[in-house]
Amino acid sequence: MADxxxxxxxxxxxxxxxxxxxVxxxxxWAMNKAIDHGFIIGPGFDLPAHFSPIYFxxxxxxxxxxxxxxxxxxxxGVASVLAGVNHVRSWNSYSLPSAASTAAIAxxxxLLAMGFASKEIELRIRNSRLRTMEAFMIILSVTQLIYIAAIHGGRSR
Structure with missing residues (x-):
């Protein structure tokens, strides 16, 4: 079964x-655009009425x-993939804890990002790139869970 x-x-x-x-x-891209188009705060500039430090x-x-x-x-997630590649390459019980723990953290x-994605979907105003990222986060929440089950289901020797 493990193999x-x-x-x-x-x-x-x-x-x-x-x-x-x-993702x-x-x-x-979104972070870069937010930094480039953020508020300029300095002498003579007032903050907008509903200022948010996380403005996009x-x-x-x-x-x-x-x-x-x-x-x-x-x-x-990329870090968990690196630990997962190491585990799949060696496929023993010594490499399982690092792969499983990083996969669980990722x-x-x-899931946290997916929660914010669902809130963003509920609020409706977004562009196609954000819609793509929302879909990927929802899919990743499922595939990452299946990966965790796969490495635990294939208990190594």
Missing amino acids: QMKPVASVLLLLNFCMFAI LGISG PMGNAATGFFVTFSLIAGVV WTLT
């Missing part, structure tokens, strides 16, 4: 890596939190 789960874990690792890389690209010119009130946590989840951060 049957190795190809499943490998495919999920490749899928998750590609999706986390796309990193889109969230990096695209999207809605949840966009800043969604992009920030998606960026963090993407970085931790999954919880992905």
Whole structure:
């Protein structure tokens, strides 16, 4: 049974890596746009009435939190893929704890970002790139959980 789960874990690792890389690209774009188009605060400038330190010119009130946590989840997700590749390569009980723990942390951060994605969907005003990132975070929350189950289901020798 353990050897049957190795190809499943490998495919999920490749899928998750590609999706986390796309999430990193889109969230990096959104963060860059927010920094470039943020408020200029200095002498003679007053803060807008509803100033938010996490202001994003695209999207809605949840966009800043969604992009920030998606960026963090993407970085931790790529790190979990690296630990997962090491585990799949050696596939023994010594490499399982690091792969499982980083995958679990990446999954919880992905769930947090997915929660902000659902709030952003509820508020409705967003562009196509943010919609893509929302869909990827929802899909990643499922595929990351299946990956965790696969590496635990294929208990190594």
